[in-house]
Amino acid sequence: MASRTIENYLKQLWLEQQDTRGKYVPMGKLAALVGVTAGTATTMVKAIADSGLAKYAPRAGVRLTKAGEQLALHVLRRHRLLELFLVEVLGIDWSDAHGEAEELEHVISETVLARIDSLLGHPSVDPHGDPIPSSAGKFETLELCSLAELNTGNATVIERIVDQSSEFLRFAQSSGLVPRAQVVIEHTNPQAGAISARPAGKEPVMLSMVAAAKFLVRPCNARRGKRRNRRPVPPVSP
Amino acid sequence: MASRTIENYLKQLWLEQQDTRGKYVPMGKLAALVGVTAGTATTMVKAIADSGLAKYAPRAGVRLTKAGEQLALHVLRRHRLLELFLVEVLGIDWSDAHGEAEELEHVISETVLARIDSLLGHPSVDPHGDPIPSSAGKFETLELCSLAELNTGNATVIERIVDQSSEFLRFAQSSGLVPRAQVVIEHTNPQAGAISARPAGKEPVMLSMVAAAKFLVRPCNARRGKRRNRRPVPPVSP
DNA sequence: TTATTTATTTTGATTACTCAAAGTACATGG
DNA sequence: CCATGTACTTTGAGTAATCAAAATAAATAA
Numbered sequence: 001m002a003s004r005t006i007e008n009y010l011k012q013l014w015l016e017q018q019d020t021r022g023k024y025v026p027m028g029k030l031a032a033l034v035g036v037t038a039g040t041a042t043t044m045v046k047a048i049a050d051s052g053l054a055k056y057a058p059r060a061g062v063r064l065t066k067a068g069e070q071l072a073l074h075v076l077r078r079h080r081l082l083e084l085f086l087v088e089v090l091g092i093d094w095s096d097a098h099g100e101a102e103e104l105e106h107v108i109s110e111t112v113l114a115r116i117d118s119l120l121g122h123p124s125v126d127p128h129g130d131p132i133p134s135s136a137g138k139f140e141t142l143e144l145c146s147l148a149e150l151n152t153g154n155a156t157v158i159e160r161i162v163d164q165s166s167e168f169l170r171f172a173q174s175s176g177l178v179p180r181a182q183v184v185i186e187h188t189n190p191q192a193g194a195i196s197a198r199p200a201g202k203e204p205v206m207l208s209m210v211a212a213a214k215f216l217v218r219p220c221n222a223r224r225g226k227r228r229n230r231r232p233v234p235p236v237s238p
Numbered sequence: 239m240a241s242r243t244i245e246n247y248l249k250q251l252w253l254e255q256q257d258t259r260g261k262y263v264p265m266g267k268l269a270a271l272v273g274v275t276a277g278t279a280t281t282m283v284k285a286i287a288d289s290g291l292a293k294y295a296p297r298a299g300v301r302l303t304k305a306g307e308q309l310a311l312h313v314l315r316r317h318r319l320l321e322l323f324l325v326e327v328l329g330i331d332w333s334d335a336h337g338e339a340e341e342l343e344h345v346i347s348e349t350v351l352a353r354i355d356s357l358l359g360h361p362s363v364d365p366h367g368d369p370i371p372s373s374a375g376k377f378e379t380l381e382l383c384s385l386a387e388l389n390t391g392n393a394t395v396i397e398r399i400v401d402q403s404s405e406f407l408r409f410a411q412s413s414g415l416v417p418r419a420q421v422v423i424e425h426t427n428p429q430a431g432a433i434s435a436r437p438a439g440k441e442p443v444m445l446s447m448v449a450a451a452k453f454l455v456r457p458c459n460a461r462r463g464k465r466r467n468r469r470p471v472p473p474v475s476p
Numbered sequence: 477t478t479a480t481t482t483a484t485t486t487t488g489a490t491t492a493c494t495c496a497a498a499g500t501a502c503a504t505g506g
Numbered sequence: 507c508c509a510t511g512t513a514c515t516t517t518g519a520g521t522a523a524t525c526a527a528a529a530t531a532a533a534t535a536a
Contacts, residue, residue: 027484028483038485039485039487039526040523041484042484043523059531059532090350092349100350103347107342112338115330241492243493275495276513277495277515279514280515282493297500
């Protein structure tokens, strides 16, 4: 069994390497994500690599092996099921659920997890719309585009929000920009780098392109032309 | 904040010193309860005593201070609320709940605990009938007597079971000897050291005096005469 | 190319917890 | 009153995780 420390390293590593086919995660990045100094990360990563869960290339970075990915996905599954459980069953605030789950994910047993899973009806996404890996370690993510890619007049449904910070989630909720909400793009102003989005039955909300990019939507009537990325926003949510 | 290790020491200490007004808990006893060697317990207890949570008397033993008791009661509250929650809400088996709660009790936040408490309707006892300390750290225990103290023909209701082992709990459940169950004493045989008890609507069950003493009941029509203890069975349940 | 900045690794030390084994105090039985 | 066994404490050592600071390598600027 991996210690909770190692589980955290694996989870962060997975989230970080997720959208970078084959690239190594630099030490400094990982250290910042886990919240330790670079020296500590180096030592831990070498130990993790020794146990076969990652490949470590000195001065280049680190990358999970298949085994490491599987373990990381199990941690992620626990995390996201717990988040949904905390929100749906215990009525914990959306913006607090992430932090709470961060602790619980390392101590919950398989038995309890299975009960939670069935109580929630084997859900496929957590409260932020992030996909929940299956118990077999399969992970499926929808091809979504972001609010930032839509034209004026487009109408869509928010599927996912890729920012876990309490502050951003509180803002999103108070504006009505939550998963499952219908939204119409009222104005786009590429020059000002901002758009105006109106959630059904709510006031229009001003969003910078950076903020808009955090809302993934469907269907995706993306404007043609200069779409720089096929997958516009890396899924950064733990 | 006390580490989970220290929380465990405090909890065990509280349970052990509970019914012994003023007596010190011997090191060996504590070590066995926590599951460490005696040397380890000595070192830890000295550290705990230094932080003001216990009084340590070399070669005599250790005893919680008021501050230590308060902390222990908060751990116990978390443990017992979690046990009830696991059984009532998640449908976890009665006999497994204890072990699961043992882990969770050290990571659950005040916020989540408060939600669990209100979801359960601010309960006063856990699934074994053990009292749940209040959030203010108050602990109230009913004056109960045990099945072992009743005469043939007496009828009572089981209030509490003072053994947390999975095996015993499985036996109790399968016999129908669960909290809230009505029971009639069919025979008592002090010579053989055994009694026969019949739960309402079930087959009679043979119990040794030791086993019978683990079931606390009410009302208590105790037989007169040689009752050795006012509080017959020390509450040993974590 | 050389110098400087930046990222990374190494080193040495620390904290919290643990054990095994050696040493010590004490009650108890002869 | 001595001898002995049991419970307890001390000692020395180990593991897991961490940090600060020194050393090193690579990238960038001059």
